[in-house]
Amino acid sequence: MEPVSRPEWPADDGAGEAELFFQRCSWCRTTTIRRLLCPACWSTDLVAERSExxxxxxxxxxxxxxxxxxxxxRMREGFVVRCRVDGPPHAVRPGVxxxxxxxxATITVPGGRIVRRDPVVRLCEEAALDGWTRGVG
Ligand SMILES: [Zn+2]
Incomplete structure (x- = not known):
């Protein structure tokens, strides 16, 4: 019998496995996450979309x-989400x-308490740091 290894995260590094959903207001197109009301116009008409x-x-x-x-x-779609950043601490700074x-994910820890695990992001070192974030918002 071969030992079965269970990696903590899926071995495939592509964006295929990880998903992040946000909400877009049907009225003013404002994007947000984990809200019941649009933060701009207070509409409850929020539609879930998958982030890039x-x-x-x-x-x-x-x-x-x-x-x-x-x-x-701050995701490309315009909303801000709390994430755990997987990378060398000295390289993680605003603008990266x-x-x-x-x-x-929502996980149940021993004792029955339910905790929310923040989404995890990794640094894109090969990407340029300027460009599309400038002048938005
Ligand atoms: Zn709105």
Whole structure:
């Protein structure tokens, strides 16, 4: 019998496995995530869409209790989502491009408590850092 290895994440590194869904307002086209109301016009008419999974690390505004690896990421579609950034800490800073690597999940930890695991993104080192983020919003 061959030993069966179980990698923590799917071995295939493509964007095929990881998914991130956001919401787009049917009225004003504002994008958001995990909301019941549009933050711009308060409409409840939000439609779920799948993100391309590419974004840029945004300035961090979390308190000291947040893990060092957790950053807000502004996705190409315009919404900002809290993500765990998988990369060397010195390379992770606002303006760095990232790509979705693992889907957000809700997991039950021993003891029965339910916790939300933030989506995981990886640095796209080969990508240029300027371009489409400028002048948006
Ligand atoms: Zn709206």
């Amino acid at each position: 999974g590419v974004g840029v690390v945004a300035p961090r505004r979390y308190g000291p209790t947040t893990p060092e690896t957790v950053w807000p990421v 491009r990232v790509r979705l690597a693992a889907t957000a």
